[in-house]
Amino acid sequence: MKGRNYKVPSKDYGVQYRSILPGILKEIERVFLEEDPILGKPVERFEEEFARWCGADLAVGVGSGTDAIYLALRGLGIGPGDEVVTSGHTFFATLTAVHMTGAVPVLVDPDPKTMNLSSRGVLEALTPRTRAVLAVHIYGLLSPVEEIREICREKGLLLVEDAAQAHGARGPGGRRAGAWGEAGCFSFHPSKNLGAFGDGGMIVTSDPALRRVLLELRNLGKKNKYEVRHVAPNTKLDTLQAAILSVKLPGVDAWNARRREIASYYRKELEGVGDLVLPFDPGGEAHVYHLFVVRTSRRDELRARLKKEGINAGVHYPVPPHLQEMGAGIVLPRGGLPVTEELARTVLSLPVSHELRDDQVEYVCARVKAFFRGG
Ligand SMILES: Cc1ncc(COP(=O)(O)O)c(C=O)c1O
Incomplete structure (x- = not known):
């Protein structure tokens, strides 16, 4: 046993920022002295860098991942009367975003092996009202996007x-998350693989017409300084957050590689321990x-034990969206969601x-091994 103060947090922003802080502070100083606080040049620069990194042509920075999904769907013309098929096993904000367009999120159970949407699930959920599939790459694993x-x-x-949880995940041919469909939506919540120091989000696309609409939709629907085309929110990516994200972006591939290294260590040590099922990795x-x-x-017993031992293990997510107070009225679960509910428990x-x-x-x-050995 390590000492009393030994801790394994799920996130340590202090440690994360210590090594990159000089570069960030230098850039922040420059931004304060030279740039516009709203939609300054760092926003467009980061949009270009991030689109290129994802393998898409264009990007539009917005205020959060939730707004990225909402605006992408709206920009593509999704609205009242439409159905959007997505996974029941997701963060509830996926569904909030669909609902905000006026469309109905139709939830399907994930594939129990991958915990992601499956093509069979998608096919079973289609109706004449279906307009779009919203493929969630849960936990950072790309869903079967080629089939979908x-x-x-x-x-x-x-x-x-x-792709709020999947910055950099690659599919067949090496194509990255976000570049498979009409639009890819990202969150830069601080906890994400690429996180801002606050909220932020991005839509990547290779469709110039969609980008033009999104530039208006994120900015109160304005078509120019004095004329408004759409009823729309004010949800732009901050200049300062964009500048910080530009400093961080070149590190993401190495950080993802370190995450994979940790994952393979877990896999080697925890395979066959107790009744643990380890995450699928192709x-x-x-x-x-x-x-x-x-x-x-x-799960609950193990989590409580680890907590006592200084280890912060989280649950994503204990209450599935369709059983949330918020979910009851807005989502349409297709035929019950037993896999989703089982995952919420385990x-x-x-x-x-x-x-x-x-x-x-x-x-x-x-x-973890000691817990299952009864020690
Ligand atoms: C799968 C998923 N979708 C959507 C979101 C919403 O992103 P944000 O918190 O930036 O609004 C998140 C994360 O928070 C997420 O994990």
């Missing part, structure tokens, strides 16, 4: 990605381990972030 894109092509549907760079999510029937996120040290990861493995 094929379904969308065949059926004349739009494909939008909720290999390569398909998974960026925003979260390392195991499953066990003793998932546990072991700490994974690029700033974790080896000894912290080893300690987590040792304590």
Whole structure:
């Protein structure tokens, strides 16, 4: 046992920022002295950099991941009377965003192996009102976007990605999350693999017409300084956050590689331990381990024990969206969601972030093994 104050947090922003702070402070000083606070040049620069990094042509910076999804769908013409098929096993904000357009989020159970949307699930949920599939890449694993894109092509549907947890995840041919459909939506919430120091979001697309609409939709619907075309929110990516994100972007590939290294250590140590089910990983760079999510029937007991031992293991998510107070009125679960409900009872996120040290990861493995040995 390590000493009393030994801790394994799920996130440590102090540690994360210590090594990159000089570059960020220098850039912040420059921004204060030279740039506009609203939609300054750093926003456009970061949009270009991030689009290129994702393998898309264009991007539009917005105020959050939720707004990215909402505006992408709206910009593509989704609205009242439409259905958007998505996974029941997601962060509730995915569904808030769909609902804000006036469309109905139709929820399907995920594939129990991957915890992601499956093409079979998508096919079963289609109705004449379906206009789009919103593919959530849960925990950082790319969903089967190539198959889903094929379904969308065949059926004349739009494909939008909720890549809030999947910055940099690669699919067949090396194409990254966000660049598979009409639009890819990202969150820069501080906890994400690429996080701002506050809220932020981005829509990437290769469609110039969509980008033009999105530039208006994020800015109160204005078509120019004095004329307004749409009723729309004020949700722009901040100049300062864009500047910070530009400094951080070149580090993301190495940080994702460190997350994968931690994941393979967990896998080596925890395979076959107790009734643990380890996360599916098809290999390569398909998974960026925003979260390392195991499953066990003793989830709450294990979590409480780890907490006592200084380890912060989270639950993403204990209440599925369709059982939230908020969810009841807005979502349409297709035929019950037993897999989603089972996951809510069994998932546990072991700490994974690029700033974790080896000894912290080893300690987590040792304590998890001890728990299942009854020690
Ligand atoms: C899967 C998913 N979708 C949407 C969001 C919403 O992003 P934000 O918190 O930036 O609004 C998040 C994260 O917070 C998320 O994890």
